Amino acid sequence: xxxxxxxxxxxxxxxxxxxxxxxxxxxxxxxxxxxxxxxxxxxxxxxxxxxxxxxxxxxxxxxxxxxxxxxxxxxxxxxxxxxxxxxxxxxxxxxxxxxxxxxxxxxxxxxxxxxxxxxxxxxxxxxxxxxxxxxxxxxxxxxxxxxxxxxxxxxxxxx
Numbered sequence: 001x002x003x004x005x006x007x008x009x010x011x012x013x014x015x016x017x018x019x020x021x022x023x024x025x026x027x028x029x030x031x032x033x034x035x036x037x038x039x040x041x042x043x044x045x046x047x048x049x050x051x052x053x054x055x056x057x058x059x060x061x062x063x064x065x066x067x068x069x070x071x072x073x074x075x076x077x078x079x080x081x082x083x084x085x086x087x088x089x090x091x092x093x094x095x096x097x098x099x100x101x102x103x104x105x106x107x108x109x110x111x112x113x114x115x116x117x118x119x120x121x122x123x124x125x126x127x128x129x130x131x132x133x134x135x136x137x138x139x140x141x142x143x144x145x146x147x148x149x150x151x152x153x154x155x156x157x158x159x
Contacts, residue, residue: 019031026052026054026123027053027055028052028053028122028123029122030052030075030122030123031051031052031053031123032049032052033049033050033066033122033123033134034047034048034049034137034138035047035048035050035134037098038100039078039100039101040077040078040098040100041099041100042099042100043064043079043099044077044129045131045132047131047134048129048130048132048133048134049129049130049133049134050077050125051125051129052066052123052124052125052126053123053124053126054122054123055124058092059083059094059118059121060083061082062079063125064077064078064079064080064124064125065078065079065080065094065121065123065124065125066122066123066125067094067096067116067121067122068120068122069109069113069120070120071110076096076105076108077125078096078097078098078099078101079096079097079098079099080094080095080096081094081096082094082095084115091118092118093114093115093116093118094118095115095116
């Protein structure tokens with residue numbers, strides 16, 4: 001039993017170390033995200049795994065970025081539809097939209113917010129995606145009892 005527990009702790013700590021290493025290497029708090037809705041179809045499907053990075057290149061119209069609205073926990077994966085440069089500060093603001101949505105994201109932003117600020121952006125989608133590899137995450141969130149079943153199954157598989 002002690003060996004199984006130690007193996008479980010080793011697996012979890014290795015996963016966390018890999019996650020933190022990727023966060024540092026790609027300069028983003030979240031180097032991997034799961035697409036949670038159909039709003040980016042046909043580019044991405046629900047459950048696709050995306051890789052993010054924050055590069056020094058400015059975000060441009062057409063880039064797919066992940067952002068968080070202040071006060072909300074769930075990151076949003078959408079395409080930059082328009083940019084706005086503030087006079088005097090040269091700060092770039094962005095308007096986003098899901099490819100499969102009929103209107104821009106202003107309805108998702110906080111009341112009175114017209115643009116996404118650069119500090120709201122978690123990362124830019126880079127490289128290719130892994131289709132449906134994030135479905136496990138979605139299933140575990142949609143059906144919390146699956147978490148308990150998975151935890152009950154893990155000790156049996158570590159023998």
